[in-house]
Amino acid sequence: MSEILENPHGNCSLGGANAALTAIKRVIPIYHSGPGCCLQTTAGEASQGSVRLPYYVQYTSLPCTNMLERDVVLGGVDKLDRHIAAALEILDADAFFILTGCTAGIIGDDVQSVAKKYQNLGAPVYAVNSAGFLGESCRGYEIAIKALLDNIVEPKPQKKNTKLVNLLGVMPYHDPYWEGNLEEITRLLKLMNLKVNTFFSHDQGIKEIKSSSSAALNIILSPWLLKSAAQEYEERFGIPSLRWHCMPLGATETAAFLTAVGAALGLEDKAKKVIAAEEKYLYRYLETGIxxxxxxxxxxxxxxxxxxxxxxxxxxxxxxxxxxxxxxxxxxxxxxxxxxxxxxxxxxxxxxxxxxxxxxxxxxxxxxxxxxxxxxxxxxxxxxxxxxxxxxxxxxxxxxxxxxxxxxxxxxxxxxxxxxxxxxxxxx
Amino acid sequence: MAKKIKQIAIYGKGGIGKSTTASNISAALSTLGYKVMQFGCDPKSDSTNTLRRGDYIPTVLDTMREKQTVDVEEVIFKGFNGIYCVEAGGPAPGVGCAGRGIISAVELFRQQHVFETLDLDIVIYDVLGDVVCGGFAMPIREGIAEHVFTVSSADFMAIYAANNLFKGICKYSNSGGALLGGIIANSVNKPYSKEIIDDFAEHTKTRVIDYVPRSVTVTQSELQGKTTIEAAPDSEQAKIYRRIAEKIAAHENSYVPQPLDGNELRTWASKWAEKLLELQND
Known part of the structure; x- marks a missing residue:
């Protein structure tokens, strides 16, 4: 953490949290940060993944409190309050997440209470402590998932959906292929008759995130991310996790992955059939390259x-x-x-x-x-x-x-x- | 359902006897059978000294400085009668941000679910009392301490600090923050000391939960690196601390104080200045 990095391969936790949350349909972050953070993090994380931008809001259209010296000295929550009111008036979203930058984090602005005020008025405004100094993009992604768990995920799911799985561990934008990858893995899981929550991608939104607590399985496609989120899903909702050490790619890895999913959900035969059909499709092409x-x-x-x-x-x-x-x-x-x-x-x-x-x-x-x-x-x-x-x-x-x-x-x-x-x- | 852990913050002006009071209350609570943690939130990091025979312990921030990740077990130390002692600590004087230090330390404990793991009954935060910035207000925000007690003498500066704390409590009271449990009047020896504190309590619609006289027993105990509860358990002073501990253990309903604004406080103080002058001339 104290090391100096030349050309880092990531952004700060604010950038990571923003990239994740702006990848959800109809979600808008409200930055409570210095004037540079908003542009730097949106340009730095979200747009350096795949040379494109989050589709709902981005860059200068994001509300930001632009904290200046006055706000540091006197506290910035009043200004934040005014910005939220203005954002609610002119922006249409299913959820607003207040993201704190380093400035607000250091002076300890109590953004939670401002968010609470709006929640009491019925507005979907949530506070996220995402100060850049907390870590890098990966930490920001984990902070975003935790914010969803705290605020969006249905706390008391009515009943378990045995066909529903949550696909996690893929960092939006940070992984340049994130959206295509989610589409491909979703395609395969759907062939096994599963319904897939990916949280982030164009056809997913707050509704899917809410329903994630009734899923039968969490599939985490990362060797190390989301340990605490996995634990929370397990403890609060009894959802076990299948951690796969990478994004499955190619016949060997993907077959092993689908077999593991099949074993976890009692769909072994289904997995076998999908693997056979997909391999046939793949190898037909590969043969022509020999x-x-x-x-x-x-x-x-x-x-x-x-x-x-x-x-x-x-x-x-x-x-x-x-x-x-x-x-x-x-x-x-x-x-x-x-x-x-x-x-x-x-x-x-x-x-x-x-x-x-x-x-x-x-x-x-x-x-x-x-x-x-x-x-x-x-x-x-x-x-x-x-x-x-x-x-x-x-x-x-x-x-x-x-x-x-x-x-x-x-x-x-x-x-x-x-x-x-x-x-x-x-x-x- | 997990049991509810009682989390209490004790604020007061520096040097007013806040750590002495907090440590004696912790010690008394532990002798009453409660599992207690005392969490020092002062960069001086001497809150728990008398629970540990005068020993300083490595602070959360010291450990944070040395390592990339902090395992909370490295910063929890057992003191008198099994009390868990923690010091948040702070940066070197003149550098960094002590307020953020408090936030980081408290957050670390929350993230690692320490209180639940240790199966605590009561956590006492001993906090520097002037609430000078957002960090020092951390323990009174939603989800941390529920009840705040302030230690104050009849000195004007101590009362000023208590009044500031009341302002902080008011600010967070609408958003689920901690409420005031009451004032612990300290160093109350002269009759007028009690009157001053009572009058301040009346003006701010608060209550004094008990009066602690200045006592040489406390000084003697502290010189041995002990709380009065440990060093002189049968003394009058120990009885008072035990009484306060019992009241705190039984305490349920806190409230929003009504702090005085700048002018009101000055007018109130000058009225007392005149009275004291009269007393001196009598």
Whole structure:
């Protein structure tokens, strides 16, 4: 936390919370922060994932209290109060989340009581302590999920929906493929007759988040995020979690994932059928590439879920050789590091890559430079310059991505395997 | 349903005997059989000294400074009669933000569900009393302490601090914050001391829950690094602390005080200044 990072691969917790909450249909954040935070975090997190912006509100259309010295000295809650009143008057949303920046966090403005005042008047206004100094984007994402659990999720679900699952662990915008990935995994789970809450994506909103407490299973597609949220769902609503160590990609990983979901919900046969049909579809295409495509040594830099997903797919399903994997997430729990390392090293038959945990560009570049056999680098825009200087084949699959427009392109499941291979063998 | 943990904040002007009172109340509550935690919210971090034979303990903020993540078990220490002692601590004098320090420390305990895990009955926050910024108001916000007691002597500056605290309580009272349990009058030896505090209570529509005389027993006990409850359990002073502890344990209904505004407070004080002058001349 006290380290100085060159070119960080993430934003602050305010940015992370904002990126997540603005990915929910008809939700508007109200910034209680200094004037720079609003633009910096929306530009920094939400728009650097996939070269697009949150669809409901963004940038300068977000209400912000623009806290100045006067508000720091005298306290900023009165100004916040006025801004909420104004926002409610001119903006239409299903929920407003007050997001605090560092300034409000340091002076200890009691935003909770302001939110309460509006809730008592029947307005859906909720307070989120998201001061940037609390951590980085990942923390912001967890803060956002906690805010949903505290304020939106139905506290007393009437009855369990045995066909409903919550799909969590995918950080909106931070994962450049987030929306396409959610679509692909949802498609597969729907084939198993399941209904899927993804919270974030264009056809989801407050209604789906509310209903998440009646789900039969939480599926968390991340090796380390949302530990406390998983625990809360379990303790409050009796919903167990299936943690999958990455975004499933390719036939091997996705089949294992669907089998695990089937086992958790008693849908083993259904899973088998879906896997068989999907593999048939995938392999029909893959066959046509045999003899045309050649082998690669590769390295990956990015968030934990992405690097695991890329490494396992390319090594297990495509016989590529992984050289070096750099995890840029700020993973602080030793057991999480172990889980990530396991996922990256316990491969089907490939020699395991060397693994590093760092988000610092200088360290990343120096580390990558040691692997001079690498031919393909899958990373973020931050590593583009390095790849160019070495003449490496390169494409962006992790945050920050300021060079590649991604709408619904996916790097998940069966369809994602095909599009990813298309990426690897394009513009050669 | 989990039992309800009684969370109490004790505020008062620095040096007024707030930590002495808080520690003696904690000690008395523990001897009455309650599981107690005393949470010092003062950057001086000496709230719990007399519960631990004068020992200073590593503070939450010290630990935070050294490590990336703080395990609360590293900052909870057992004191007299099994009382859990915690000091929030603060930054080095002259730097950083002590108020935010209090917020961080209290938040940390909430996040890690410490009170529930330890199965506590009562938590006492001992807080620097001038409520100078948002951080020092943290313990009286919604979801933290429910009842606030203020320790005040008859000194004008102590009463001024108590009045400020009442303002803070009023501010948070509409949003589910803590309410006032009452005033603990401290160092009440002269008859007029009691009258001054009673009069202040009347003007602010508050109540004095008890009167604690200045006593050499307290000083003697503290010099041994002990509370009066530990060092002189049979003394008159210990009886008073036990009486207050019983009242606090039984206390249910707190209320919103009516603080005086600047002018009212000055007028009230000057009226007393004249009276005291008369007493001196008599």
């Amino acid at each position: 003899g045309v495509q050649n082998w690669r040594r590769f390295s990956v830099v990015g968030d934990a879920s992405t690097v695991i997903s890329m490494t396992r797919f390319l090594a297990n399903d495509y016989s590529f050789t992984p050289d070096c994997v750099i995890v840029t997430d700020c993973v602080f729990r030793p057991d999480d590091k172990e889980r990530i390392t396991d996922a990256l090293t316990k491969l089907e038959y490939s020699r395991p890559p060397e693994i590093f945990f760092t988000g610092d560009q200088w360290e990343i570049n120096n580390t990558l430079a040691r692997f001079d056999q690498t031919m393909l680098l899958i990373a973020s825009t931050n590593e583009h310059e390095f790849a160019m200087s070495r003449g490496l084949q390169f494409f962006v699959a992790a945050y920050p991505n300021s060079e590649r427009l991604i709408y619904n392109r996916t790097a998940a499941g069966y369809r994602g395997a095909l599009t990813l291979l298309e990426d690897i063998y394009s513009n050669l």
